[in-house]
Amino acid sequence: MxxxxxxxxxxxxxxxxxLLRTADRYDYVIxxxxLLNIAGYLELELQITVIAEYLQNLSQRTxxxxxxxxxxxxxxxxxGEYTATWLQDIRSDSLFVDWQAVQDKGNLISICPWWDGPESREEMTAMLERHSHMEKDKWIWIHHAPPDECRVSWTGKRYRGDKYLNQLIAKYKPTVVFSGHIHAAPFYQAGGWVDRMNESWVCNAGHQPGPMPTTIQFDLEKMSAIFDSSEGRETADLSDLNVLPFDPQQPT
Ligand SMILES: [Zn+2]
Incomplete structure (x- = not known):
């Protein structure tokens, strides 16, 4: 996959x-x-209308x-906690959103919402507990904030990840967690787009302005990953948890 x-x-x-131009080369676009910009000049409602249409078009390609x-x-x-109801409104057979479990070829993808407070965090934890009992070879989590105190949450000055996610990763041991949120983490020396946490790989695709998003191409069978940004390409073999694709001595 x-x-x-x-x-x-x-x-x-x-x-x-x-993304629309490249989507059909992959089994999944994640x-x-x-997706939106609350600091943008456009009203959120208008942004949602446009992005919902993009997502629907994208889901016709993969x-x-x-x-x-x-x-x-x-x-x-x-x-009183924020939630993305608009994503629930557009879910379909090929467009999977917050709270869903996607089972495909023995793999399970758990889609975590942004937890804005204790109630949604509890619900998310309960979701992962349910998913932990589902049959799976590899378990993939999608969770916007990266875990704390690892390369993928390094802001250049300090770690700004989600400490609670660290506990969940330690408990449930997903194969890999895909996050974002800390835009520049991949571009700092002490940062990175991939790190290991306990028995899990954690990745942050990062963010750059410009016409191309920063991306990770991930082959789940081979457990190999390719990170592309305007600064070039990096590859990582993640097939062995004991072989780190980065310098383990580097101070973090
Ligand atoms: Zn962001």
Whole structure:
């Protein structure tokens, strides 16, 4: 199964256009949150209309997996926590969103929402607990914020990941977690687009402006990954958890 992972497109329509052109080369296109831009000049409602159409077009070319990020919630739950209801409204046989489990060729993809408060965090934990009992060879999580205290959450000054996710990773041991959120983590010396955490790989596709999104091409059979950005290409063999695709001595 070949995956193309990106994140934090933040209403960059050129980058969505690029995805439309390349989508059919992959079994799945995965967008790990922050499709919209709450700091943008366009009203959120209008952004949602445009991006919903992009996602529907994309899902006619391949299967699409989308989780929400902190920019994507347009409504609030009864507990007052932001949630991306608009994603639920467009889900289909080839467009998978927050809260769904995607089973394909023995693999399980769990799509985690942006948890905006204790209630959604509890619900997400319960979802992962349910999914932990499902039969699977490899378990893939999509979760906008990366785990804390690892390369993929390095901002250049400090770690700004999700500490709670660290606990979940330690408990459930997913094969790989795809995140975004910390845009420049892949571009710092002490940062990276891939790291190992316990028995799991964690990846952050990062973000750059311009017409092409930063992407990770991931081959689930071979457990190999290719990261592309404007700074070039990096490859990683992730088939052995004990062989790190980066310098383990590098200070972090
Ligand atoms: Zn972002």
């Amino acid at each position: 070949k995956l193309l992972i990106t994140s934090d497109l933040h209403y960059n329509l050129q980058q969505f256009d690029w 967008i790990a949150g922050d 299967k699409v997996v989308v989780c929400s990020g902190n920019h994507d919630g347009e409504s609030k739950t009864e507990a």
